[in-house]
Amino acid sequence: MKTRDKILLASLELFNGRGERNITTNHIAAHLAISPGNLYYHFRNKSDIIYEIFLEYEKLVDFYLDIPEERPISLEDLTFYLESVFDGLWSYRFFHRDLEYLLDSDRRLRQDYREFTNRCLDAISRIFEKLADAGIIQPQPDELRSAMSLNVWLVITNWMAFLKTAHALEESTSLTLTELKQGIYQVLTLEIPYLTESYREQVMALREKYRPRLPESVEMTGSAGG
Amino acid sequence: MKTRDKILLASLELFNGRGERNITTNHIAAHLAISPGNLYYHFRNKSDIIYEIFLEYEKLVDFYLDIPEERPISLEDLTFYLESVFDGLWSYRFFHRDLEYLLDSDRRLRQDYREFTNRCLDAISRIFEKLADAGIIQPQPDELRSAMSLNVWLVITNWMAFLKTAHALEESTSLTLTELKQGIYQVLTLEIPYLTESYREQVMALREKYRPRLPESVEMTGSAGG
DNA sequence: CTATTATTAGAGTATATACTCTAGTGAGTC
DNA sequence: GACTCACTAGAGTATATACTCTAATAATAG
Numbered sequence: 001m002k003t004r005d006k007i008l009l010a011s012l013e014l015f016n017g018r019g020e021r022n023i024t025t026n027h028i029a030a031h032l033a034i035s036p037g038n039l040y041y042h043f044r045n046k047s048d049i050i051y052e053i054f055l056e057y058e059k060l061v062d063f064y065l066d067i068p069e070e071r072p073i074s075l076e077d078l079t080f081y082l083e084s085v086f087d088g089l090w091s092y093r094f095f096h097r098d099l100e101y102l103l104d105s106d107r108r109l110r111q112d113y114r115e116f117t118n119r120c121l122d123a124i125s126r127i128f129e130k131l132a133d134a135g136i137i138q139p140q141p142d143e144l145r146s147a148m149s150l151n152v153w154l155v156i157t158n159w160m161a162f163l164k165t166a167h168a169l170e171e172s173t174s175l176t177l178t179e180l181k182q183g184i185y186q187v188l189t190l191e192i193p194y195l196t197e198s199y200r201e202q203v204m205a206l207r208e209k210y211r212p213r214l215p216e217s218v219e220m221t222g223s224a225g226g
Numbered sequence: 227m228k229t230r231d232k233i234l235l236a237s238l239e240l241f242n243g244r245g246e247r248n249i250t251t252n253h254i255a256a257h258l259a260i261s262p263g264n265l266y267y268h269f270r271n272k273s274d275i276i277y278e279i280f281l282e283y284e285k286l287v288d289f290y291l292d293i294p295e296e297r298p299i300s301l302e303d304l305t306f307y308l309e310s311v312f313d314g315l316w317s318y319r320f321f322h323r324d325l326e327y328l329l330d331s332d333r334r335l336r337q338d339y340r341e342f343t344n345r346c347l348d349a350i351s352r353i354f355e356k357l358a359d360a361g362i363i364q365p366q367p368d369e370l371r372s373a374m375s376l377n378v379w380l381v382i383t384n385w386m387a388f389l390k391t392a393h394a395l396e397e398s399t400s401l402t403l404t405e406l407k408q409g410i411y412q413v414l415t416l417e418i419p420y421l422t423e424s425y426r427e428q429v430m431a432l433r434e435k436y437r438p439r440l441p442e443s444v445e446m447t448g449s450a451g452g
Numbered sequence: 453c454t455a456t457t458a459t460t461a462g463a464g465t466a467t468a469t470a471c472t473c474t475a476g477t478g479a480g481t482c
Numbered sequence: 483g484a485c486t487c488a489c490t491a492g493a494g495t496a497t498a499t500a501c502t503c504t505a506a507t508a509a510t511a512g
Contacts, residue, residue: 026470026471037473037492040471042489098327101248101324103390114393147411150388151416157384158381161325162343165329166339185373193420262501262502263501263503271500462503464503465501465502468500469499473492473494473495476490479486481484
């Protein structure tokens with residue numbers, strides 16, 4: 001593998017593991033056992049590394065969220081969309097963590113991310129539309145559909161932060177992909193009231209699959225013995 | 227005003243304005259025209275400053291979210307809760323921005339914040355319960371109510387980040403409290419399907435008040451002509 | 453006044469951070 | 483062998499960051 005690609009891969013790994021803020025270019029170089037100079041031969045600066053990683057992320061999500069225009073969508077499609085989006089979120093999880101700082105430091109990234117967000121919101125909205133076409137949910141007026149799409153987006157993008165901050169586990173215990181996907185449970189919760197009678201049971205069963213196994217994950221001051 | 231309080235106030239102001247990550251203790255001291263040594267006489271380190279600011283924030287929100295046990299709650303109460311929570315979020319808006327890093331750097335803060343989150347979730351859940359008691363929304367089974375409360379929390383705490391990142395405006399144009407409160411529109415969107423017939427119109431009218439005035443705020447690549 | 457305590461200034465420090473500069477190496481080409 | 487060119491090493495640098503130290507000043511108590 002080319003050094004350039006190794007740098008991108010190692011950066012992503014380190015960023016995901018310890019947060020972009022805690023990882024310096026020297027860390028990345030040391031992790032790969034290359035010199036800082038070598039790293040800076042391949043990338044002008046840290047921002048450029050992050051930007052390229054974002055482009056990968058963007059490409060991945062855009063690929064997943066390519067909603068077919070002709071054919072109707074099914075419950076399987078919905079499952080695929082949700083699973084894929086959370087997979088993407090997991091693979092590039094450092095990104096949303098320091099999002100505001102990253103966007104403040106890089107104009108290109110800021111602009112691209114804004115467009116990316118809007119594409120995602122459109123995709124979510126189209127999914128709602130097609131779910132209604134397929135008779136899975138009741139059709140909604142445009143305005144409600146956009147507001148709901150936005151709520152879905154907020155839940156999806158904030159789910160990981162919630163887990164990491166409100167989680168009962170200590171910092172050492174890292175998150176698992178399974179826990180992350182409990183976000184799907186939350187997203188499906190948003191759709192419950194709009195389900196049609198004919199699909200209600202199926203969707204509720206799907207949702208049940210993602211239900212948090214250990215309720216203690218959001219446990220409070222609760223009994224220590226638990 | 228005592229130097230100690232001035233430090234807390236200036237820190238909050240600077241953190242809110244430019245992000246905790248971009249503000250050093252030296253910045254804070256310079257802003258107040260005091261010496262770094264003076265600052266460190268009053269606070270052991272930067273974390274301690276942040277921790278004390280969090281305690282204020284916590285106190286404020288706990289005060290607002292003190293749900294009365296005896297009397298039923300009204301729509302006015304709901305409005306008050308929403309307005310207050312977003313006011314709090316606004317006043318301490320730096321906090322959620324760098325949340326993960328802050329919690330990673332300070333165990334006390336991590337623990338306290340976790341409990342704080344759980345108290346908030348409980349409060350939201352109790353509000354739902356009492357809204358149902360008051361006949362404003364339909365009663366929900368416990369499990370659905372917790373999942374919905376969590377969604378409300380996710381929307382509330384992520385709303386600001388969304389505005390700052392997806393906003394069409396440039397970085398220089400700062401957020402206004404009015405824009406922030408459009409988050410109330412999003413929260414009320416979550417409740418729409420559960421409204422009772424007798425209150426539907428009133429709540430929809432309330433929601434309308436917070437509707438984003440300029441739809442361009444979430445505008446996409448849309449027609450340049452506007 | 454004297455002694456004590458709270459507060460402040462301001463220079464200083466160890467470390468980190470993002471990044472630069474010079475000097476190469478090794479594979480291929482003519 | 484001379485030359486190019488992608489790639490790499492490693493020491494070095496300017497600046498920033500969080501924080502410390504010493505000494506001085508203001509406030510207060512006896």
